[in-house]
Amino acid sequence: xxxxxxxxxxxxxxxxxxxxxxxxxxxxxxxxxxxxxxxxxxxxxxxxxxxxxxxxxxxxxxxxxxxxxxxxxxxxxxxxxxxxxxxxxxxxxxxxxxxxxxxxxxxxxxxxxxxxxxxxxxxxxxxxxxxxxxxxxxxxxxxxxxxxxxxxxxxxxxxxxxxxxxxxxxxxxxxxxxxxxxxxxxxxxxxxxxxxxxxxxxxxxxxxxxxxxxxxxxxxxxxxxxxxxxxxxxxxxxxxxxxxxxxxxxxxxxxxxxxxxxxxxxxxxxxxxxxxxxxx
Amino acid sequence: xxxxxxxxxxxxxxxxxxxxxxxxxxxxxxxxxxxxxxxxxxxxxxxxxxxxxxxxxxxxxxxxxxxxxxxxxxxxxxxxxxxxxxxxxxxxxxxxxxxxxxxxxxxxxxxxxxxxxxxxxxxxxxxxxxxxxxxxxxxxxxxxxxxxxxxxxxxxxxxxxxxxxxxxxxxxxxxxxxxxxxxxxxxxxxxxxxxxxxxxxxxxxxxxxxxxxxxxxxxxxxxxxxxxxxxxxxxxxxxxxxxxxxxxxxxxxxxxxxxxxxxxxxxxxxxxxxxxxxxx
Numbered sequence: 001x002x003x004x005x006x007x008x009x010x011x012x013x014x015x016x017x018x019x020x021x022x023x024x025x026x027x028x029x030x031x032x033x034x035x036x037x038x039x040x041x042x043x044x045x046x047x048x049x050x051x052x053x054x055x056x057x058x059x060x061x062x063x064x065x066x067x068x069x070x071x072x073x074x075x076x077x078x079x080x081x082x083x084x085x086x087x088x089x090x091x092x093x094x095x096x097x098x099x100x101x102x103x104x105x106x107x108x109x110x111x112x113x114x115x116x117x118x119x120x121x122x123x124x125x126x127x128x129x130x131x132x133x134x135x136x137x138x139x140x141x142x143x144x145x146x147x148x149x150x151x152x153x154x155x156x157x158x159x160x161x162x163x164x165x166x167x168x169x170x171x172x173x174x175x176x177x178x179x180x181x182x183x184x185x186x187x188x189x190x191x192x193x194x195x196x197x198x199x200x201x202x203x204x205x206x207x208x209x210x211x212x213x214x215x216x217x218x219x220x221x222x223x224x225x226x227x228x229x230x231x232x233x234x235x236x237x238x239x240x241x242x243x244x245x246x247x248x249x250x251x252x253x254x255x256x257x258x259x260x261x262x263x264x265x266x267x268x269x270x271x272x273x274x275x276x277x278x279x280x
Numbered sequence: 281x282x283x284x285x286x287x288x289x290x291x292x293x294x295x296x297x298x299x300x301x302x303x304x305x306x307x308x309x310x311x312x313x314x315x316x317x318x319x320x321x322x323x324x325x326x327x328x329x330x331x332x333x334x335x336x337x338x339x340x341x342x343x344x345x346x347x348x349x350x351x352x353x354x355x356x357x358x359x360x361x362x363x364x365x366x367x368x369x370x371x372x373x374x375x376x377x378x379x380x381x382x383x384x385x386x387x388x389x390x391x392x393x394x395x396x397x398x399x400x401x402x403x404x405x406x407x408x409x410x411x412x413x414x415x416x417x418x419x420x421x422x423x424x425x426x427x428x429x430x431x432x433x434x435x436x437x438x439x440x441x442x443x444x445x446x447x448x449x450x451x452x453x454x455x456x457x458x459x460x461x462x463x464x465x466x467x468x469x470x471x472x473x474x475x476x477x478x479x480x481x482x483x484x485x486x487x488x489x490x491x492x493x494x495x496x497x498x499x500x501x502x503x504x505x506x507x508x509x510x511x512x513x514x515x516x517x518x519x520x521x522x523x524x525x526x527x528x529x530x531x532x533x534x535x536x537x538x539x540x541x542x543x544x545x546x547x548x549x550x551x552x553x554x555x556x557x558x559x560x
Contacts (some may be wrong), residue, residue: 010541011504066346068545225290262291265348 003130006031012068018058019136025120025128026085032129033058034137035071035078039213046143046279047077047133048272049167051125051152051159053101054184055081061115061149065263067272071112074276078137083151085118093191099184100191106179107155108203110192119192122203126159145275149264150228151176151184153220157205163215169278171219171271173264174226178206183234189216196198206241218249221267221275223257281412284384286311292348295317298338299416305400305408306365310407313338314417315358316462326423327357328474328552329447331439333403334464335383337362342420346545347523347552354556357419358402361409363431365398373471380471386459387435388483390472399472402483425449425555427546430508431464433500437485441493447492449558451499451551453544454506455519458486459547464512473525486521498522499554501547503537 006018014037023030039045048071050238055121058080061067066207071078084090084105091114105121134141141175146167149157153175160170179185180200189200229235234252242249257263286298294317303310319325328351330341338360341347351358364370364385371382371394385401414421426447430437433455440450459465460480469480481487502515509515515531522529537543 009538009540009542010503010536010546012546061333063541066349068546069346069549103396133302223290256290257288260289261343262289262296265346266290266292 001135001183003132003141006023012036012072014068014072016062016068018062021132023085023124023128024252025124026118028085028087028090028118030082030085030124031058031161032079032081033062034133035068036137037072037075037077039075039138044138044140045075045077046276047079047277049125049144049146049156050078050080051146051148051155052080052083053148053150053152054083055098056152057103060261061264064261064265067268070269070272074272076272076279077137079129079133081125084121089116090118091120098192100187104151104188105123106151106188106192107159107188110193111199115192118167119195121155121208122159125155126163143168143279147171147173147271147275148175149173150233150259152203153177154179157218158203158208160215161205162202162210164214168216169217169275170217171274172241172260173267173271174222174228174233175205175220175238176233177241178204178208179254180204180236182232182234182236196253206237209241209245209247214245214247216248217278218247218251219271220249220251221254222252223259224253225256226259226263228259281415283412287492289415291315292347292352294352296342296348298342303365303404303408303411305404306398308367308370308398310362310365312337312361313342314357314413315348316417317355317357319355319418321475322426323356324418325355326425326556327359327419327421328555329405329424329426329436330358331426331428331432331435331495332360332363333428334363334434335378336432337383341544344541344545345548347548350549350552354552356552356556356559357424359413361405361543364401367521370398371395377422377454380467384431386431386468386472386483388469388472389437389467391479392472392474395472401435402439405435406443413525415450423448425451425559427451427555428454428550429453430513430539434459434485436519437498438483438488438495440495441485441488442482444494448496449555450495450497451554453519453547453551454502454508454539455485455500456513458484458514460484460487461517462512462514463537486517489521489525489527494525494527496528497558499551500529500531501534501551503530503539503543504533505536506539506543508539
């Protein structure tokens with residue numbers, strides 16, 4: 001597996017790179033970014049996977065996430081994948097909506113035509129990209145953390161819950177916690193997986209927790225001025241699922257904060273320190 | 281003078297706002313951003329003016345500058361203006377080049393047609409915007425610092441040198457230090473001010489220092505992998521002018537860094553701490 005280097009920039013005493021590769025899972029060329037702090041020759045560093053939200057590419061968090069200072073201080077590698085396959089051959093939402101299709105892969109392996117051919121973001125994030133990163137960057141794959149925002153918070157939670165033991169730390173900003181119960185999730189899971197809701201359960205963090213999946217711990221920050229809180233995010237459903245299950249979790253409402261990178265960047269360093277504590 | 285609030289976002293325990301107003305100086309509607317950290321009722325905070333480089337608006341540093349954490353910790357208000365007048369009536373570079381016209385006001389008051397009507401960025405930054413900000417935000421105008429990047433570094437240096445005593449602190453990232461001696465500056469000063477180079481001198485930091493203008497101190501960071509260093513920035517000319525004049529200055533070459541916000545963001549917090557020390 002070879003990767004193409006699209007750009008590298010020195011930043012915070014490390015290297016911020018953007019890379020592309022031909023993905024077997026999605027059948028198209030995929031782009032991702034990796035920040036590697038300076039480190040001793042031969043050293044392997046813990047790695048944080050950051051999954052982005054609707055409409056995003058790797059670029060949003062790479063430019064606006066303010067993660068590099070903390071990653072450099074804590075010695076963390078930070079990987080930011082894209083949120084869907086892209087390209088002329090990749091089917092999009094028929095109406096061109098922002099919440100399905102391009103930029104909205106929802107971290108599922110689609111089973112429904114015409115999406116089943118390219119929309120394999122679950123397998124891409126769970127298998128193909130980790131292999132690629134492990135083969136090309138100085139990552140210690142025994143020390144992985146995962147985090148995400150909104151749709152990417154959904155991705156981080158569900159991928160971590162389905163892969164017990166792989167991620168020592170899991171956190172999210174404003175995650176979709178129960179896609180089976182909200183409009184964004186209904187549209188996406190219906191479109192990618194079909195109407196049989198039994199197939200949706202492994203892509204629903206609250207359903208996975210209710211079904212017995214567990215994490216060592218969980219950190220979630222949610223802004224109480226987030227326009228999507230009431231209809232799409234419903235953070236209280238995650239709080240209730242964790243309480244029912246005895247799942248250890250810190251779920252914080254942050255007064256005045258919205259759904260933007262102005263919110264994410266504010267709490268990014270704190271999340272990374274929390275991950276680093278668990279990745280020592 | 282009234283301002284329109286285009287957006288506000290809570291961030292790092294403060295408010296990041298974007299505002300617009302009808303500018304008498306430029307004759308068009310101008311946009312700028314202001315970050316105000318939380319503060320005691322009635323308190324007035326020191327203010328940092330950040331002038332951006334070629335092609336930028338207020339948005340580049342606002343999204344990618346990573347200044348809010350430091351401003352919140354240090355209690356600094358951060359103002360980011362646009363880099364030129366804009367609008368259908370505003371003349372641009374005839375060839376649409378990036379280095380003249382829209383996004384490239386060079387912080388001068390143009391005297392040449394057709395630019396003289398709208399391109400008054402010197403007076404806008406020196407007079408109109410400070411009055412507007414002083415009237416609408418909790419700034420202590422006795423404690424001002426100024427900084428900028430590239431063309432904005434040129435702006436910060438020349439505005440501070442021409443207004444002794446107004447700015448207690450002046451710093452720059454990769455500034456244009458001697459526009460009279462480089463292609464970017466020749467094109468801009470010729471186009472805005474005409475071919476008589478005597479009129480250029482008050483817009484040339486090295487010429488101002490050679491002419492006797494002084495600052496209390498100066499901090500400059502410059503990446504040694506900056507593509508523009510050799511032809512356009514020529515940092516050594518500023519070092520030489522400061523040495524000739526006995527001007528106190530810290531001018532640092534940063535190995536491996538380029539001209540981008542990956543560079544600026546790396547050293548932003550350090551610059552802001554340096555300003556804060558001088559604004560106490």
